[in-house]
Amino acid sequence: MDSPLVFQHLAGADRQLRVAVVTETYPPEVNGVAMTTGRLVEGMLRGGHRVQLVRPRQGAADRPASAGGFEEVLSRGLPIPRYNHLRMGLPARGALTRLWSVQRPDVVQVVTEGPLGWSAVSAARKLRLPVVTEFHTNFHSYSDYYGISWLKQPVHAWLRRFHGKGDACLVPTAELAASLTERGVRRVEVVSRGVDIQLFSPGRRSEALRASWGVQPGDLVAVVVGRMAPEKNLGLAVQAFDRLRAVAPHARLLFVGDGPSRAALQAQRPEFLYAGMRGGEDLAAHYASADLFLFPSLTETFGNVVIEALASGLPVVGFDYAAAASYVRDGENGWLAPSGDEAAFLAAAERVAGDAALRAHMAARAPATVVDAGWDGVTRRLLAVLDDVVRAHERRGAGELAA
Structure with missing residues (x-):
């Protein structure tokens, strides 16, 4: 039987930090966690740090990469039910313990909370390595959308x-x-998410793309970007669109993304625009070519799409929590409803859609509100936390030796 991990050792020059990053999702997989982790790894490498990335193999042809201070270690994984394009890493505590016994990192950064992440925390604790976890997904909130609310407390x-x-x-x-x-979690540190303000920009707007959607000049396009799944509350976006058509009768609704809810929605509402998964400049053009961003989700820990939409010059209608609470200001770059207040969300969508002058004002101001959210600053903040954790660990070790 194959070993759960395929090791590829890479010797390199000493760096400021040797970070073992363990994640069950990573580019080219398309989701907020994968994108965020990829950006932070790139930032650490640019800063001269060494990164060992541990992740599940994404396909039969997947091979570990290595370059400069970067090394990949691939684990076995299984497709996640209803998300076959994503994989859940299998437990690998013994293999990680052996790996890190030979090649000790300064700190272990565990991105995801699945079996592979649990194995990484256990292996790091056995080897007395400092370990940092990340809270990315409100799994306990998802249970309400999948009819398994009885699992909320155990999760x-x-x-x-x-x-x-x-x-x-x-x-x-x-x-x-x-x-x-x-809830009792000790030492919680804030490391925000970033946005590529060179990629996401109003300058990506394409009249040719709008024409391909069958949109006439001056018609409003409302867009929803992200995974099409029950926990994203897409039904509220549809309600909001139906409501705003009272003031914008020629409006169109665009969905960018894919997921288990797409087929049913597309069958029920074929008149909507379904762009599927998009990335890079193509994704940026889809944002910028719309006119209003609807963000109905109530299960996010952040919501990268909010700041991507703002950088693209889109007013955002959302709930007052997560990224929207941090960046959206009523009447300036969007409109917020109290968290969970669906009637207020519907009213906000109708208000913004029905006032072209207000919408133009918010669109013009939106990019400036995220200009300081670049990835370099986020990476510096992450490294400051990792360095502090390593130093605290060293002080504890020195104290134990002195005792």
Whole structure:
């Protein structure tokens, strides 16, 4: 039987930090966690740090990459039910323990909370390595959307235990930090998400792309970007669109993304535009070629799409939490409804859609509100937390030796 891990050793010059990053999703997979992790790894490498990336093999032809201070270690994984393009890493505690016994990292950064992530935390603890976890997904909130609300408390307890084993837990907002602290997770640190302001820009707007959608000049296009799944609350976006058509009768609704909810929605509402998965400049053009961003989700830990939309010059209608609470200001670059208040969300969508002058004002101001959210600053913040965790670990070790 094959070993769960395929090792590829890479010797290199000493760096400031040797970071073992363990994640169950990574580019070219398309989702917020994968994109964020990829950007942060790139930033650490640009800063001269060494990164060992541990992730599931994404396909039969997948091979570990190595270059400069970068090394990949591939684990076995299984497709995630209903998301066959994503894989869940299998437990690999013994293999990781052997790997890190020979090639000790300064710190282990565990991105995802699945079996591979749990194995990484366990292996790091056995080897007395400092470990940082990341809280990316409100799994306990998802249960309401999948008819398994009875699992909410057990999942909640499991997440608290998982993140309680680390030296620090990283979250993207102060709001979430306060929530996890109240739940008993110790040392929660805020490391926000970033946006590529060179890629996402109003300059990507394409009249040719709009024409391909059958949109006439001056018609409003509302867009929803992200995974098409029950937890994204897409039904509310549809309600909002139906409501706003009272003031914008020629409006169109565009979905960018894919997922288990797409087929049913497309069968029910074939008049909507379904662009599927997009990436890079193509994704940026889809954002910028729309006129209004609808963000109905209530299960996000952050919501990268919010700041991507703002950078693209789109007013955002969303709920007052996560990224929207941090960046959207009523009447300036969008409109927020109190968290969970669907009637207020519908009213906000209708208000913004029906006032072209207000919408133009918000569109013009939107990019400036995220100009300081570049990835370089986010990476520096992450490295500051990792360095602090390593130093605290060294001080504890020195104290134990002195005793």
